[in-house]
Amino acid sequence: MAFQYRRSGNPGLNDNTFTRVPRVGFGQQAMTVQGTVNKSFLLLVVMMVCALWPWMQVSAGNAQAVSGLMTLGVIGGFVLALIISFKPTTAPYLAVPYAALEGVVLGALSAIFEQRYPGIAIQAIGGTFAVSLVMLVLYRARVIRVTDRLRAVVMGAMFGIVLLYVGAWILSFFHLMVPFINGGGPLGIGFSVLVIGVAAFMLTLDFDMIERGAAAGAPQYMEWYGAFGLMVTLVWMYVEMLRLMAKLRQ
Numbered sequence: 001m002a003f004q005y006r007r008s009g010n011p012g013l014n015d016n017t018f019t020r021v022p023r024v025g026f027g028q029q030a031m032t033v034q035g036t037v038n039k040s041f042l043l044l045v046v047m048m049v050c051a052l053w054p055w056m057q058v059s060a061g062n063a064q065a066v067s068g069l070m071t072l073g074v075i076g077g078f079v080l081a082l083i084i085s086f087k088p089t090t091a092p093y094l095a096v097p098y099a100a101l102e103g104v105v106l107g108a109l110s111a112i113f114e115q116r117y118p119g120i121a122i123q124a125i126g127g128t129f130a131v132s133l134v135m136l137v138l139y140r141a142r143v144i145r146v147t148d149r150l151r152a153v154v155m156g157a158m159f160g161i162v163l164l165y166v167g168a169w170i171l172s173f174f175h176l177m178v179p180f181i182n183g184g185g186p187l188g189i190g191f192s193v194l195v196i197g198v199a200a201f202m203l204t205l206d207f208d209m210i211e212r213g214a215a216a217g218a219p220q221y222m223e224w225y226g227a228f229g230l231m232v233t234l235v236w237m238y239v240e241m242l243r244l245m246a247k248l249r250q
Contacts, residue, residue: 029220030214030217030220031213031214031217031218031219031220031221031222031223031226032223033210033211033214035220035223036210036214036223036226036227036230038223039095039223039224039226039227040226040227040230040231042096042227043095043096043098043099043227043231044099044231044234046096046100046103047099047100047102047103047106047231049103050099050100050101050102050103050104050107051103051104051106051107051110052107053066053104053107054066054069054070054107054108054111055107055108055110055111056111057108057111058107058111058112059111059114059115063108063112066104066108069104069108070104070105070108070109072101072104073101073102073104073105073108074105076101077098077102077105080094080098080101081098081228081232084098084225084228088221088222089221091221091222091224091225091227091228092221092224095224095225095227095228098228098231099231102231102235106235106238106239109239109242110242113242113245113246116246117245117246117249120242120245120246120249121242123241123245124238124241124242124245125238127241127244127245128234128237128238128241131196131200131237131241132200132203132234134200135200135201135203135204135207136203136207138204139203139204139207139208144201144204146204146205146207146208150204150205151205154201154202154205157194157198158202161195161198164178164181165181168181182243183247184246184247184248184249188247189244189247189248192240192243192244192247195240196237196240196241196244199233199236199237199240200237202233202236203233203234203237206226206229206230206233209226209229210226210229210230
């Protein structure tokens with residue numbers, strides 16, 4: 001027996017997240033919110049542990065030692081994210097490797113930013129944690145209610161940002177730049193704030209999808225899928241937070 005869910009703003013938690021996922025049978029364990037929280041915490045720990053080595057190497061001036069590993073992390077993380085997104089049953093096996101690869105990338109990236117702007121990494125971590133906590137509190141207090149209209153707005157904004165980044169990447173091959181994406185002026189700072197705001201509201205959509213999955217009795221492996229979806233949003237928010245802090249330093 002299958003059941004349907006509304007769309008989440010997270011590409012890892014979308015219309016197909018709980019579509020055609022069977023309900024658990026008698027004696028089987030179902031997805032719970034607490035189980036998803038526990039697995040999300042585990043993925044964060046794995047990511048932070050795996051970020052230590054590239055952080056120390058770059059900080060010691062040995063960036064070349066992690067350049068290849070960072071490229072592997074970007075490509076490998078993208079491939080694993082695609083596999084998990086299209087086949088949720090792989091989440092229990094691939095979510096941890098995904099978190100490890102993201103840790104390698106974020107560790108090296110954070111150290112590179114840290115060398116240029118001392119103290120920026122802890123500021124970005126603090127900012128990501130603060131925004132996530134505020135959105136969780138607002139969601140739990142039902143100050144923010146996830147409606148179809150909110151989903152549509154967040155989804156539209158997210159895809160608009162993705163298209164903008166892809167377009168800027170293509171233009172870079174022709175030595176053309178989009179100033180407000182990387183610029184440190186008021187427009188560039190405002191753009192980064194907007195992107196972080198979209199990522200923040202994506203968290204509320206993720207929270208809603210996880211709660212709905214638990215309420216409908218989704219299989220337990222969907223806890224890993226929900227944790228993976230949260231990880232995708234948090235990683236995006238942290239990277240954008242790093243970019244915002246760098247623009248403010250400029």
